[in-house]
Amino acid sequence: MSAALVAVMAAFTGAPVSAAEITGSLGSQTRLPVPRFVSLKSERVNARMGPTREHQVVWIYQRAGLPVEVTAEFDNWRRIRDHDGTETWVFHSMLSGRRTGIVMPRGNSSELVSLMNRPGGDRVVARLEPKVQGMVRACNGNWCRITGQGFDGWIEQTRLWGVYPNEKVE
Template identity: 55%
Template sequence: MRKDVPVMPKMRPHRMPSLVAAALALAVSAASVLAGGAAAPARAAEDGTSGLPVPRFVSLKADTVNVRNGPNKDHDVSWVFTRAGLPVEVTAEYGTWRRIRDSDGSEGWVYHSMVSLRRTALVAPWLKGETVPLRAGPDAEARVVAQLEPKVLGVVKSCDGKFCRLSGDGFDGYVQQAQLFGVYPNEKVE
């Protein structure tokens, strides 16, 4: 899914103000969510942030996405994603930059135009040597129509808090929500 990019170390001044601002933005967003303010997306702010709830899941738009150590092009590239559509979690915003976390837990910064609001999910990327049942309906007793390997990528069509309808190349059905990276537990997706 990603490949490491050799990076030459450079001496740079520490960017503490940007990290403090990002942490403050995350705290304000979390307070808004706890207060119930995340129901309606906000308009983009004058500072370039989206005004959308943080954290949130998005997907990568391009086959090549540079992930940087900080929120501008002066920061080194930590790694490069090489697959469009992968789900990532936006954990902070700083102007037009988004700090993201991937299914491995790695974090870095990407430019806002590299992510899409289109919801995708990876099937149980944490599993090894097991499969996840794809069911005909949103019920644990529904007929199994396929077994999906870990890290299969699909488009999230809907979620009811327990099951998500997931479709992809040659499959369409329901997966238990807890078996997906790209949606939150109990999250409803229309």
């Protein structure tokens, strides 16, 4: 079954799926799903135009733990996409398999996003600003548990950049 068909079926049925089922392809170097979400390991990561040290640095990420999506692999380099849609190349050792997410409001609003006491919960435990970053502890396909400095709770999965729709994270 193609990755696109799996993703469409998951979206239609609401059934949780794994990243491997969503992507359907494996990286040539790692044999891990591509695309896949990872995070930046360091406070300073050079993002280049291409997959060599000779390529120009076009951006310097300065936020350890920032979630990024690996979209391609070439030798020891990974093409990544950030939450703004920017694609660049980074050296593989600058990436971590640790899952993180960024809170995303609906549309381009600055609304606060509710963090609940449990999936579909009945009590708001925090209200987070857009682009707050947290550790993804678990996702059930509809809700994700995220933690960070001063917060721990469940957020609608569609409000979090760093996980795929309907993806299960354990």
